[in-house]
Amino acid sequence: MPLPTPRSTPxxxxxxxxxxxxxxxxxxxxxxxxxxASLRGLKVILIEQSDVGQGTSGRxxxxxxxxxxxxxxxxxxxRECAQENIILRSIAAPCIEDTGGYxxxxxxxxxxxxxxxxxxxxxxxxxxxxxxxxxxREFEPALSPRLSRAFQVNDASLDSFDLAQLLINxxxxxxxxVYLHHRVTGLIRDANRVTAVEIEDLRTGYQAKxxxxxxxxxxxxxxxxxxxxxxxxxxxTLGKGTMVAMASRPIHTILxxxxxxxxxxxxxxxxxxxxxxxxxxxxxxPTDLKIEPWEVDLLLAEAEFILPDLRQMRAxxxxxxxxxxxxxxxxxxxxxxxxARGHVIVDHEQSDGCSGIISVIGxxxxxxxxxxxxxxxxxxxxxxxxxxxxxxxxxxxSGNHSYFQLPGKLDQTSSQSMLAEPSDVICECEQVxxxxxxxxxDDPDNLDLDAIRRDLRLGMGPCQAGYCALxxxxxxxEISPEPAPAAYGIxxxxxxxxxxxxxxxxxxxxxxxxxxxxxxxxxLGMTQEEYKP
Numbered sequence: 001m002p003l004p005t006p007r008s009t010p011x012x013x014x015x016x017x018x019x020x021x022x023x024x025x026x027x028x029x030x031x032x033x034x035x036x037a038s039l040r041g042l043k044v045i046l047i048e049q050s051d052v053g054q055g056t057s058g059r060x061x062x063x064x065x066x067x068x069x070x071x072x073x074x075x076x077x078x079r080e081c082a083q084e085n086i087i088l089r090s091i092a093a094p095c096i097e098d099t100g101g102y103x104x105x106x107x108x109x110x111x112x113x114x115x116x117x118x119x120x121x122x123x124x125x126x127x128x129x130x131x132x133x134x135x136x137r138e139f140e141p142a143l144s145p146r147l148s149r150a151f152q153v154n155d156a157s158l159d160s161f162d163l164a165q166l167l168i169n170x171x172x173x174x175x176x177x178v179y180l181h182h183r184v185t186g187l188i189r190d191a192n193r194v195t196a197v198e199i200e201d202l203r204t205g206y207q208a209k210x211x212x213x214x215x216x217x218x219x220x221x222x223x224x225x226x227x228x229x230x231x232x233x234x235x236x237t238l239g240k241g242t243m244v245a246m247a248s249r250p251i252h253t254i255l256x257x258x259x260x261x262x263x264x265x266x267x268x269x270x271x272x273x274x275x276x277x278x279x280x281x282x283x284x285x286p287t288d289l290k291i292e293p294w295e296v297d298l299l300l301a302e303a304e305f306i307l308p309d310l311r312q313m314r315a316x317x318x319x320x321x322x323x324x325x326x327x328x329x330x331x332x333x334x335x336x337x338x339x340a341r342g343h344v345i346v347d348h349e350q351s352d353g354c355s356g357i358i359s360v361i362g363x364x365x366x367x368x369x370x371x372x373x374x375x376x377x378x379x380x381x382x383x384x385x386x387x388x389x390x391x392x393x394x395x396x397x398s399g400n401h402s403y404f405q406l407p408g409k410l411d412q413t414s415s416q417s418m419l420a421e422p423s424d425v426i427c428e429c430e431q432v433x434x435x436x437x438x439x440x441x442d443d444p445d446n447l448d449l450d451a452i453r454r455d456l457r458l459g460m461g462p463c464q465a466g467y468c469a470l471x472x473x474x475x476x477x478e479i480s481p482e483p484a485p486a487a488y489g490i491x492x493x494x495x496x497x498x499x500x501x502x503x504x505x506x507x508x509x510x511x512x513x514x515x516x517x518x519x520x521x522x523x524l525g526m527t528q529e530e531y532k533p
Contacts, residue, residue: 019045021379022197022212024184024226026050027057028160028365030218031167031178032372032391037379038176039394040387045210046176047199049183051451052164055286056220057365058454059321061243061277062270063254064088064096064158065366068103068128068151071120072113073261077342081366082126085154088369092396095162099269101155101254102136103128105148106305109259114149117258121153128153142250144308155254157270160365161454166396173397187215187230187357194230194356214379217359221286221322227359232352234359238286239323241278242295244504247314247462249274255306264302272430272461273316276303280323289320296504314512315504316462326361343371347378355382426475427468429461437475449473449493465497466516494520 021037023030026048034046052058067082089096105114121128129152136150137143168178179199186198188209196211219226227234249269257265268275276299296318304310326344343363349355358378363371373389380387424434440452449472452458458472459465473490498516505513 017208018211019043020213020383021045021216022047022210022214023216023218024197025055025218025220025222026052026164026178026180027055027218027220028053028163028167028368029057029220029360029363029371030216031164031171032368033216033218033360033375034171034176034178035167035174035396036369036372036376036389036391038171038174039390040376040380040385042376042379042383042385042387044171044176045212046171046178047182047184047197048178048180049202051180051448051454052168053161053454055222056321056324057160057164057368059243059289059319060160060241060365061266061275062157062159062268063266063366064156065364066101066128066154066156067124067126068101068117068121068153068155069256069261069266071124071126071128072117074342075120075124077364077367078120078126079124080342080370081364082124082154084367084370085156087392088158088366089156091369091391091394092158092163092166094396094398095159095166097157097159097269099155099157099252099254101153101256102140103151103153103256103258104136104143104306105150105258106144107146107148108305109257113260114151114258118151126153140251140253140255142307142309143255144306147306149258151258153256155256157254157268158365159270163365163396165455166398169399170394170397173399184226184229187226189230189354192354194354213356214382215357216375216379217357218375221324223324223359223361225286227348227357230348230354230357232348232354232357232359234346234361235327236361237325237327238283238288239325240281240283240288240320241323242281242291242299242318242320243275243277244296244299244318245273245275245316246310247273247316247509250307250309250313257302257306264299267303267306271457276300283322286322286324289322291318291320314462314508316509317464318504324361343367345371345375345378349382358382426471427456427458427461429463429468430457432456432458432468434475437472438479441476441479449490450496453493453496459493459497463512464516465494466512466519469494469497 020043023034023046026046030046034044037044064085065081066085067078070078118128131150131152133147133150171178181202183200183202184197185200187194188196194215196209197215198209200207217223217226221238224234224236249272251274252269255267263279266277279295300310344361346359348357360371360375369391373391426432426434426437436456440446440456446452459468469490
């Protein structure tokens with residue numbers, strides 16, 4: 001069978017110069033808005049400057065909230081999460097693992113809080129049931145024997161990359177258009193109305209001006225910058241949250257500390273790892289993702305109150321995401337832990353006297369669908385369009401895409417181990433085969449190796465691309481009759497994999513990092529400057 005040639009030229013905007021609704025931002029919120037608006041029959045175009053899930057949506061701990069976490073501190077968000085949890089389990093089942101969740105009291109947690117928390121859950125309609133600690137430890141033997149109380153809730157883990165792919169498939173099936181690697185460089189105002197946007201194709205340099213009846217700013221941490229393109233101001237506070245992934249999965253239930261929301265109080269099993277989260281540090285810039293060693297130490301120390309053997313496990317990598325939260329009374333900046341986690345929809349016609357633009361700020365990934373519904377309700381009001389929302393009962397379309405689910409992955413791994421030749425396996429950690437990789441390289445949406453990583457989890461296993469990056473690049477050179485496009489280069493892919501590893505470099509992790517350094521720097525000639533995890 002002849003091998004396909006990878007596509008290097010992205011789809012451009014040359015033939016689409018006007019639309020009814022133009023959405024800026026390809027996170028869960030923007031994609032949800034585009035899906036909702038497309039289902040209502042509106043002409044929709046979404047613009048994203050990089051790949052999907054590269055902002056806040058792709059940099060979270062993987063939790064589908066039951067609402068219990070915010071039962072005391074933010075009841076409205078708690079109720080919204082509880083409602084949307086049920087809806088998403090129905091419409092987005094392929095990207096959800098029903099792990100269930102525990103809230104656990106440790107000796108370090110306030111004694112009076114569990115009763116207050118349980119009462120708040122009951123008051124706001126959030127399912128929560130106390131169970132004997134011994135029973136919880138029967139299900140999860142790795143739990144600390146020093147726990148005093150345990151409660152069961154309806155948490156689950158949700159893969160945001162798979163959710164994004166489901167949304168893209170569904171948007172296109174409903175007639176909407178999604179353009180990745182396109183940047184909005186300007187918002188054009190005609191007096192007190194935004195009428196058009198200026199867009200640049202970051203792959204080709206092609207520039208276009210597109211008219212839109214309504215522009216929706218769903219750019220998360222970049223919402224303030226986007227609004228300034230139209231001479232508008234949005235008061236926002238940015239909080240950086242750092243997370244650590246461990247290289248194994250000793251638990252299968254989401255574990256929460258039963259205390260007021262604080263740093264390092266949740267452990268989420270996602271795929272084949274567990275994620276420890278999160279810190280909360282104020283930052284001034286949406287690109288400020290630097291991870292400090294003390295943050296990693298704090299997350300590991302706090303998690304040990306629930307899993308005492310954690311220090312014997314191998315830390316895989318650390319990463320950070322930015323929480324964009326609306327600051328009322330025009331007081332941006334400061335501590336974001338005290339701010340409500342709910343979302344705000346800013347109708348700039350009402351707040352600033354500038355029509356044709358709406359901004360959406362804050363919220364949880366769990367509530368993205370509801371945020372989208374409310375935003376599109378406002379869009380329809382402005383356009384005098386009366387179609388109702390359909391996303392509550394419409395299943396997200398998976399198309400021909402297969403989604404990662406742990407039980408299926410284990411079965412697949414077992415069958416592939418028996419049937420596949422060793423040379424057919426590109427990534428042993430995630431059991432990615434040569435056939436799967438060739439198919440992914442021929443997908444026009446996969447414009448670089450990092451997009452393929454998102455779909456296949458290439459390089460996301462314990463070795464962090466120690467072998468599979470070499471094999472993938474070799475296969476790419478074999479497939480392509482010409483030198484591989486720069487976007488498919490091995491260096492950008494490795495830089496993303498190595499980012500955040502230095503703060504977790506000790507013990508087994510340090511040995512793995514040193515092995516990787518020798519492999520790429522000494523054997524393949526990468527310079528010391530290039531090899532900077």
